[in-house]
Amino acid sequence: MARAGSGREGRREPTEFVGGSPPSKPKEQSSLLELGRSEACVVITSGSRREAEFVLRGAETTIGRDPAVDVTIDEPSASRRHAVIVRGRDGFYLRDLGSTNGTYLFGLLHGQEKRLMEGDRFRIGRTEFLFHDQPAPEQE
Numbered sequence: 001m002a003r004a005g006s007g008r009e010g011r012r013e014p015t016e017f018v019g020g021s022p023p024s025k026p027k028e029q030s031s032l033l034e035l036g037r038s039e040a041c042v043v044i045t046s047g048s049r050r051e052a053e054f055v056l057r058g059a060e061t062t063i064g065r066d067p068a069v070d071v072t073i074d075e076p077s078a079s080r081r082h083a084v085i086v087r088g089r090d091g092f093y094l095r096d097l098g099s100t101n102g103t104y105l106f107g108l109l110h111g112q113e114k115r116l117m118e119g120d121r122f123r124i125g126r127t128e129f130l131f132h133d134q135p136a137p138e139q140e
Contacts, residue, residue: 039055039056039057040055040056040087040092040131040132040133041053041054041055041056041131041132042054042056042061042071042085042129042130042131042132043129043130044073044128044129045121045128045129045130046126046127046128047073047074047075047125047126047127047128048073048074048127049073049074049127054070054071056087058070058087059086059087060084060085060086060087061084061085062081062083062084062097063078063082063084063085063124063129064078064080064081064082064099065078065079065080065082066080069081073124073125073127075124075125075126075127076125077100077101077124077125077126078099078101078124078125078127079097079099079100079101081097082096082097082099082124083095083096083097083099083103083109083124084097085116085131086113088115090115091115091116091117091133092116092131092133093113093114093115093116094109094113094114094115094116094122094131095109095112095113096109096110096111096112096113097111098110098111099124101124101125103122103123103124104123104124105120105121105122105123116131116133117131117133118131118132118133118134119131
């Protein structure tokens with residue numbers, strides 16, 4: 001599998017995910033970091049759903065263990081509705097929903113919110129996410 005910064009062949013769009021369980025992704029498929037993307041998204045970089053990617057199209061994207069949330073994670077320390085990414089006028093914000101164990105973005109967010117910037121990493125339990133809000137550089 002090619003890695004970021006190496007020769008890239010072909011393009012595909014990130015997976016649009018709206019609730020429920022997304023289809024499983026073959027291991028040989030490229031990661032979002034290698035794709036031409038044009039929309040804000042998060043990529044799971046650790047945990048059981050590593051390399052799963054989610055385009056942030058709605059006003060809010062909820063993360064947690066509940067199958068009814070937008071991004072379901074298999075994380076025992078996560079609450080059913082753990083955190084939400086909110087689209088604001090000036091960008092995206094990560095808000096902890098009063099979870100038992102908190103959400104980490106440059107320290108503990110417990111019932112608080114902070115603005116997400118390109119390349120920010122946040123963590124819920126042992127599951128880490130990478131936020132993107134800028135288009136990928138054009139490929140040759």
